[in-house]
Amino acid sequence: MPEFYGKEIASRLMLGTAQYPSPAILADAFRQSAAGIATVSVRREAGGDQAGQDFWALIQDLGVAVLPNTAGCHSVREAVTTAQMARELFDTNWIKLEVIGHADTLQPDPFGLIDAAAQLTEDGFEVFPYCTEDLVLCERLVEVGCKVLMPWGAPIGTGLGLNNIYGLRSLRAHFPDIPLVVDAGLGLPSQAAHAIELGYDAVLLNTAVAKAGDPVAMAKGFARAVEAGALAHQADAMEPRDMAAPSTPVFGKAIL
Amino acid sequence: MSRFFSIIGGGVCGLAMAAELSARGAQVEVIERNGAPGEHACSWWAGGMLAPECEGVSAEPGIVMEGRKAAAWWENHGAAVIQRGTLVVALGRDQSELKTFARRAPTAAMLDRPALESLEPHLAEQFSKALYLAEEAHLDPRATLTELHRRLARTGVVFGDDPKGQIIDCRGLAARDTLSDLRGVKGEMLVVRCPDVALSRPVRLLHPRFPLYIVPRGDGVFMLGATQIESGERGRATLRSVMELMNAAYALHPAFGEAELLEIGVDARPAFPDNQPRIRQIGERIYANGLFRHGFLLAPALARMTADLVLECKTPEIWYEDHRER
Numbered sequence: 001m002p003e004f005y006g007k008e009i010a011s012r013l014m015l016g017t018a019q020y021p022s023p024a025i026l027a028d029a030f031r032q033s034a035a036g037i038a039t040v041s042v043r044r045e046a047g048g049d050q051a052g053q054d055f056w057a058l059i060q061d062l063g064v065a066v067l068p069n070t071a072g073c074h075s076v077r078e079a080v081t082t083a084q085m086a087r088e089l090f091d092t093n094w095i096k097l098e099v100i101g102h103a104d105t106l107q108p109d110p111f112g113l114i115d116a117a118a119q120l121t122e123d124g125f126e127v128f129p130y131c132t133e134d135l136v137l138c139e140r141l142v143e144v145g146c147k148v149l150m151p152w153g154a155p156i157g158t159g160l161g162l163n164n165i166y167g168l169r170s171l172r173a174h175f176p177d178i179p180l181v182v183d184a185g186l187g188l189p190s191q192a193a194h195a196i197e198l199g200y201d202a203v204l205l206n207t208a209v210a211k212a213g214d215p216v217a218m219a220k221g222f223a224r225a226v227e228a229g230a231l232a233h234q235a236d237a238m239e240p241r242d243m244a245a246p247s248t249p250v251f252g253k254a255i256l
Numbered sequence: 257m258s259r260f261f262s263i264i265g266g267g268v269c270g271l272a273m274a275a276e277l278s279a280r281g282a283q284v285e286v287i288e289r290n291g292a293p294g295e296h297a298c299s300w301w302a303g304g305m306l307a308p309e310c311e312g313v314s315a316e317p318g319i320v321m322e323g324r325k326a327a328a329w330w331e332n333h334g335a336a337v338i339q340r341g342t343l344v345v346a347l348g349r350d351q352s353e354l355k356t357f358a359r360r361a362p363t364a365a366m367l368d369r370p371a372l373e374s375l376e377p378h379l380a381e382q383f384s385k386a387l388y389l390a391e392e393a394h395l396d397p398r399a400t401l402t403e404l405h406r407r408l409a410r411t412g413v414v415f416g417d418d419p420k421g422q423i424i425d426c427r428g429l430a431a432r433d434t435l436s437d438l439r440g441v442k443g444e445m446l447v448v449r450c451p452d453v454a455l456s457r458p459v460r461l462l463h464p465r466f467p468l469y470i471v472p473r474g475d476g477v478f479m480l481g482a483t484q485i486e487s488g489e490r491g492r493a494t495l496r497s498v499m500e501l502m503n504a505a506y507a508l509h510p511a512f513g514e515a516e517l518l519e520i521g522v523d524a525r526p527a528f529p530d531n532q533p534r535i536r537q538i539g540e541r542i543y544a545n546g547l548f549r550h551g552f553l554l555a556p557a558l559a560r561m562t563a564d565l566v567l568e569c570k571t572p573e574i575w576y577e578d579h580r581e582r
Binding site for chain 1: 314315316359360439440442464465485486487488489494496527529530531532
């Protein structure tokens with residue numbers, strides 16, 4: 001099972017907590033998914049006087065590790081301030097760092113991300129950076145102290161799955177000892193299974209479950225998919241073999 | 257024998273409760289420290305859509321079933337209910353949202369541009385198709401609350417300040433002092449005047465991040481709503497929220513770019529964890545609360561169920577909890 005900053009988590013599934021029809025359905029989805037980590041946004045909900053505390057209390061009652069995030073932050077300073085607020089609110093050094101570079105696609109700002117990750121690590125945070133699958137960016141994030149990497153599968157909320165399988169495989173190969181999590185872009189359990197089959201330690205998703213017609217059933221589906229993916233990864237899968245293009249003429253010979 | 261009830265709270269929940277009980281022969285007083293309906297009530301900021309089918313896309317079946325009875329109830333209680341249905345549209349890039357909505361709202365009819373044009377010509381300038389939920393209705397929340405208040409006073413409901421009867425607590429979010437599982441869900445809304453756009457029914461613009469509804473109030477005035485943020489804050493509209501609403505309206509029809517901004521409203525909706533309302537008995541007091549974003553849609557049902565309970569000892573089939581110690 002994956003270990004993040006020295007803490008073992010008993011699940012390869014991490015779920016976001018936004019956009020569910022109700023907190024009750026959210027809680028049910030968590031139970032059925034057996035997710036080990038809940039991400040929660042604080043930027044917009046905080047307001048004056050911790051006005052979001054009722055909702056945050058519901059998240060803390062889920063009985064899973066809470067990973068606050070800096071969703072909605074478009075600058076380094078905003079992200080750093082939000083992380084500090086989250087540390088106070090949830091009493092954790094964990095922070096899922098989002099620095100949004102493009103307002104429409106919510107694509108991460110790789111330059112701001114390195115800057116913010118460096119500042120936060122220096123300040124004692126344990127940073128989970130939401131990044132692209134760019135190898136050099138990921139190297140820099142590790143250099144500034146990140147011990148987890150969370151590359152996207154596809155842009156947030158698209159459900160397009162794993163857009164660059166080669167890039168994701170490449171990250172796995174280059175960072176054999178860093179926990180890797182596919183974050184964002186997943187729409188279906190099969191895509192989550194694929195990420196885990198590639199050797200990823202976990203997947204993080206939100207919309208795919210929250211916006212499904214039946215979020216609880218979809219959560220269950222994702223739970224089984226990551227389990228299937230993990231079994232497949234351990235099992236040392238066969239290599240696919242292409243029989244469509246014969247390499248030697250077979251006519252008149254014994255068939256091999 | 258006439259029973260005497262003291263309803264605490266004069267928002268949509270309390271006034272509907274007073275109307276129902278009083279119409280069924282009970283003696284009723286309403287305790288509302290702020291007096292006549294106004295901006296102190298969360299329902300003052302409501303959209304006033306009676307749209308059970310649309311809500312059913314993400315709400316529980318009970319909300320749809322009970323919500324379908326709301327328009328008739330309001331009409332019976334003097335509200336000017338406008339039954340022209342709801343239109344649902346999505347911008348080019350978000351057509352998948354429309355497809356999903358159509359699947360989850362099976363009573364919706366897909367209109368092509370000519371059909372849309374015959375209903376809302378200005379909308380057809382921007383959209384080539386729309387979903388139409390013909391049975392849905394809307395009302396003006398402020399006119400409705402004010403009229404209901406006036407009618408109640410006329411029919412003998414007392415507006416007092418010291419409860420003397422059996423208490424029915426309809427205080428909304430203020431009842432958090434007792435109802436520990438009640439939370440606030442912040443909503444921000446705008447009122448604009450835009451004589452260049454004519455719409456005669458509510459329009460919903462689907463978007464994965466910035467959904468919008470527009471409810472016409474007549475005379476070129478429109479209500480634009482509403483954000484939904486997990487926060488109990490009852491003030492402080494943020495620039496981001498206001499911008500998102502404006503932007504969505506502008507995308508719906510560019511003429512909204514020239515609209516006059518009349519009002520920025522903000523309040524928090526009272527909600528229980530499953531976003532469904534409750535009639536909860538604690539000690540001698542009955543609480544009716546948790547109408548969430550369904551104030552006008554479900555206040556009639558909550559009032560009727562509560563009246564069934566207190567006048568006829570009929571236990572409501574849904575949304576009822578007895579927390580009395582035995």
